[in-house]
Amino acid sequence: MKKKKTKKELNIKRNILLNPGPSTTTDSVKLAQVVPDICPREKDFASMMKQMRDDLVKVVHGNPNKYTSVMFCGSGTINIDICINSLLDKGKKVLVINNGAYSTRAVEVCDYYRLDYINLEFPEDELPDLKKIEEVLRDNSDIGLVHTTHNETGTGILNPIREIGELVHKYNAIFTVDTTSTWALRPIDLEKDNIDFCMASAQKGLTSMTGLSFIVGDRRIIEESKNYPKRSYYCNLFMQYDCFEKTGEMHFTPPVQTIYATRQALDEYFEEGEQAKWERHTRVFEAIHEGLEELGFKDLIKREWQAGLVVSAIYPDDPNWDFTKVHDYCYERGFTIYPGKVSNTNTFRLCALGAIDEQDIKDFFVVFKEALIENDITIPVVYKD
Numbered sequence: 001m002k003k004k005k006t007k008k009e010l011n012i013k014r015n016i017l018l019n020p021g022p023s024t025t026t027d028s029v030k031l032a033q034v035v036p037d038i039c040p041r042e043k044d045f046a047s048m049m050k051q052m053r054d055d056l057v058k059v060v061h062g063n064p065n066k067y068t069s070v071m072f073c074g075s076g077t078i079n080i081d082i083c084i085n086s087l088l089d090k091g092k093k094v095l096v097i098n099n100g101a102y103s104t105r106a107v108e109v110c111d112y113y114r115l116d117y118i119n120l121e122f123p124e125d126e127l128p129d130l131k132k133i134e135e136v137l138r139d140n141s142d143i144g145l146v147h148t149t150h151n152e153t154g155t156g157i158l159n160p161i162r163e164i165g166e167l168v169h170k171y172n173a174i175f176t177v178d179t180t181s182t183w184a185l186r187p188i189d190l191e192k193d194n195i196d197f198c199m200a201s202a203q204k205g206l207t208s209m210t211g212l213s214f215i216v217g218d219r220r221i222i223e224e225s226k227n228y229p230k231r232s233y234y235c236n237l238f239m240q241y242d243c244f245e246k247t248g249e250m251h252f253t254p255p256v257q258t259i260y261a262t263r264q265a266l267d268e269y270f271e272e273g274e275q276a277k278w279e280r281h282t283r284v285f286e287a288i289h290e291g292l293e294e295l296g297f298k299d300l301i302k303r304e305w306q307a308g309l310v311v312s313a314i315y316p317d318d319p320n321w322d323f324t325k326v327h328d329y330c331y332e333r334g335f336t337i338y339p340g341k342v343s344n345t346n347t348f349r350l351c352a353l354g355a356i357d358e359q360d361i362k363d364f365f366v367v368f369k370e371a372l373i374e375n376d377i378t379i380p381v382v383y384k385d
Contacts, residue, residue, distance in 0.1 A: 012027070012030065013334065014334070015334050015335070015336065016334060016335045016336070016354075016356055016360050016363070016364060017336045017353075017354055018288075018335065018336055018337050018338065018349075018350045018351050018364065019336050019337070019338035019349070019351060020153045020181060020204075020310060020338060020349060020351045020353065021076075021180075021181065021201070021203050021204040021351075021353060022203035022204075022209070022210050023203060023204065023207050023351075023353040023354025023355070023356075024207070024353075024354035024355050024356050024360075025207050025208065025209070025261075025265075025354070025355055026207065026268065026355045028264055028268065029207065029208055029209070029261050029264050029265050029268070029355075030261070032260045032261045032263065032264035032265075033209065033257040033258070033260055033261045035257070035260050038256065040249065040250070040253065040254050040256050041249060043248075045249075045256070045259075046247070046248030046249050047248070048259070048260075048263055049071065049244075049248065049249070049250075049254075049259065050248055051263075052069075052071070052259070052262065052263055052266060053068065053069045053070075053071065053244065054069075055266050055270070056069035056071075056214050056216055056266075057069050057216055059183065059184050059188075059216075059266075059269065059274075060179075060183065060188045060189065060190050060195075060198060060216055061188070061189040061190060061191070061192075062190045062191075062216060063191070066218060066219060066220070067190060067216060067217060067218060067219060068216070068217070068219045068222070068241065069214050069215065069216045069217075070214065070215050070217075070222070070237060070240050070241045070244060071212060071213070071214045071240075071244075071250065071254070071259075072212075072213050072214065072215075072235075072240060072250075073211060073212065073213075073250070073252065073253070073254055073255050074201075074211070074213050075201060075210065075211075075213060076178075076180040076199070076200065076201035076204070076213055077105060078213050078235060079178070079180070079199035079200070079201070079213050079214070079215050080105055080106050080109055080147070080178060080199070081109050081232070081235050082215060082232075082235045082236070082237050082240075083145075083147070083176040083197055083199065083215060083217075083237065084106060084109050084110060084113070084115070084145065084147060084176070085109070085113050085115075085231040085232050085235060085236075086225055086228065086231070086232070086235070086236055086237035086238060087144075087145055087174055087176065087197070087221065087225055087228070087237065088115060088144055088145050088228065088229075089144050089225075089228045089229075090228065090229050091142065092116075092142055092143065092144025092145065093115070093116035093117055093118065093140065093142050093143055093144065094106075094110050094115055094116070094117040094118070094143070094144070094145050094146075094147060095117070095118045095120060095136060095137070095140070095143045095145070095146045095147070095173070096110065096117060096118070096119050096120065096146075096147050096148070097120050097122075097128050097133060097146065097147070097148035097159070097164060098119055098120060098121045098122065098148075099121070099122040099123065099124055099126065099127070099128055099152060099157065099159065100124050100149060100152030100153075100154045100155055100157065100341075101124075101152070101153075101154035101341040101342075101343075102149045102152055102153055102154060102178055102180075103147070103148055103149045103152065103178070106147045106149075106178070107119045113231050113232075116142075118136060118140065118143070120132065120133065120136055124152070124154070124155055124157075124342050124343065124344075125155060125157070125300055125301055125302075125342075125345075126157075127157065127159065127160060127305060128148070128159060128160070128164065130160070130163055130164070130167065133164060133167055134167050134170075134171075137167060137168070137170075137171040137173070138171065141171075143171065143173050144173055144174065145173060145174045145175075145176060146164070146168045146173050146174070146175050146176070147175075147176045147177070147178070148161065148164060148177060148178070149177070149178040150177050150178060150179045150181070150182045150186075150188075150198075150307070151179075151181045151182045151186070151307035151309055151310065153180070153181040153310055153341070154312075154340065154341030154342060154349075155300055155301050155310070155312050155340075155341075155342060155347075156300075156301050156306050156307055156309065156310030156311055156312050156349070157301050157305050157306065157307065158305060158306060158307035158308070161177050161193055161194070161195065162192065162193045162194055164194075165177075165193060165194025165195055165196075166194050168194070169194060174196050174197070174221060175194060175195060175196045175197070176196065176197040176198075176199075176217075177193075177195050177197070177198050177199075178198075178199060179195075179198040179199060179200055180199060180200050180201055180204055181204055181205070181307075181309060181310065181353070182205070182307065182309065183198060183199070183200035183204065183205045183206075184200065184204075184205030184206050184269055184277070185204070185205040185277075185278065185281055185309055185353065186278060186307065186308065186309070187274055187275070187278055190216070195217075196217055196218050196221060197215055197216070197217030197218065197221075198215070198216050198217070199213070199214065199215045199216070200213070200214060201213040201214070202214075202258060202261070202262040202265065204353060205353070206262060206265040206266065206269060207265055207268075207353070207354050207355050208258065208261045208262040208264075208265035209257070209258045209261045209262070210258070211255040211258040212254075212255050212258045212259060212262055215237065222237055222238055222241050223238070223241075225237060225238045226238045226242075234252070239251060280357055281308065281309060281352045281353070282308055282352075283357060283358045284352035284356055284357060284358060284360070284361055285308045285309060285311070285352040286358075287358045287361035287362060288311050288350045288352060288361055289303075289311060291361060291362075291364070291365035291368070292311065292313055292350070294365075294380075295365075295368075295369065295372070295379055295380055295381060296316070296379070296380025296381040296382075296383075297313040297314070297316070297381055298313065298314045298383060299311065299312065299313065299314070300312040300313070300314055300340075300342065300345060300347050308352070309351060309352050309353065310349055310350075310351050310352070311349065311350045311351075311352075312340055312342065312347045312348075312349050313347060313348055313349075313350065314345060314346070314347055314383070315346040315347065315348070316377070316378075316381035316382055316383060317382055317383050317384045318377050318378055318381060318382055320375055320376045320377045320378075321375075321377055321381075322375060323339060323348055325371075325375050326368070326371045326372065326375060326377075327339075327348075329367070329370070329371035329374055329375075330364070330367055330368060330371055333367045334367075335364045335367055335368070337349070337350060337368075338350075338351070
């Protein structure tokens with residue numbers, strides 16, 4: 001489908017969002033929300049959602065006979081909640097491979113549902129140790145579900161999900177991966193990456209609007225989960241899947257306008273192409289690094305461990321450094337930067353998401369440098385060690 005044509009241009013300021021989602025959108029995605037009012041129980045709307053469910057599987061190269069997708073109304077965190085509470089059988093425990101804030105969120109879900117779990121923690125700036133993971137799996141035969149994060153968005157580290165998934169399947173557990181900040185950004189292949197369930201939300205890699213999230217995973221496991229303990233009414237994976245299969249609809253009211261925007265965003269994803277889109281994000285990522293290096297900023301994560309989408313820069317040791325003041329200066333000029341999410345180091349993040357390209361980053365660093373000068377921050381920035 002071609003981009004929607006309009007009789008008049010949108011008179012909306014274009015902001016460059018360098019936060020980890022929601023991201024900068026195209027005008028055609030914005031306009032896709034402006035449609036005639038429709039009841040989401042109509043056949044036309046259900047037909048659109050059916051095609052979307054198929055396309056969501058296609059993005060991660062899933063065999064449509066084996067994999068399906070299930071959409072929910074909510075932010076990306078709802079997917080973690082749904083997978084953990086829905087896919088754990090009675091008498092089984094969860095293993096969370098945790099090296100950052102978003103895997104910690106999965107631990108919190110386990111706590112709230114009072115599930116039996118192991119929180120296998122690693123430093124936030126290091127990769128998980130595969131030998132330790134296998135040791136835990138070998139010593140705990142009752143582990144039924146293993147969860148981790150692909151790109152720990154708080155730091156930008158890329159976890160080795162293919163190798164972890166191989167271990168998980170060796171010990172006959174279900175592997176759920178939070179791919180919220182890699183889905184439709186970095187190429188993902190469900191089979192090759194040993195993933196049973198991945199997840200994302202519309203405002204991240206697809207560059208759509210907030211309010212719609214989705215899980216892509218193994219149809220057989222979803223159907224088997226019908227007999228697992230029911231821990232949530234709204235956030236039950238089988239119930240939502242079953243409703244889609246029988247009626248073509250969400251069990252409860254969907255975010256109608258966001259779904260129209262996401263339909264358009266999917267069309268634009270396939271029009272650009274997986275590889276071309278990844279190359280564009282890589283250009284943006286490299287431009288971010290180049291700009292930070294010119295100003296003297298240090299990375300938190302080793303370059304070779306980064307996912308290519310999020311850069312965590314360490315605060316300089318300058319008495320005049322004030323993130324809020326620098327943020328506000330940039331924000332007033334159309335650029336959004338974001339604080340870090342690391343427990344023991346002060347950082348800020350610049351992300352390569354959204355409908356942006358290399359020139360947008362060059363324009364940003366002109367403003368960012370001005371912000372440093374305006375606040376009397378030494379350039380290149382200073383570190384004590």
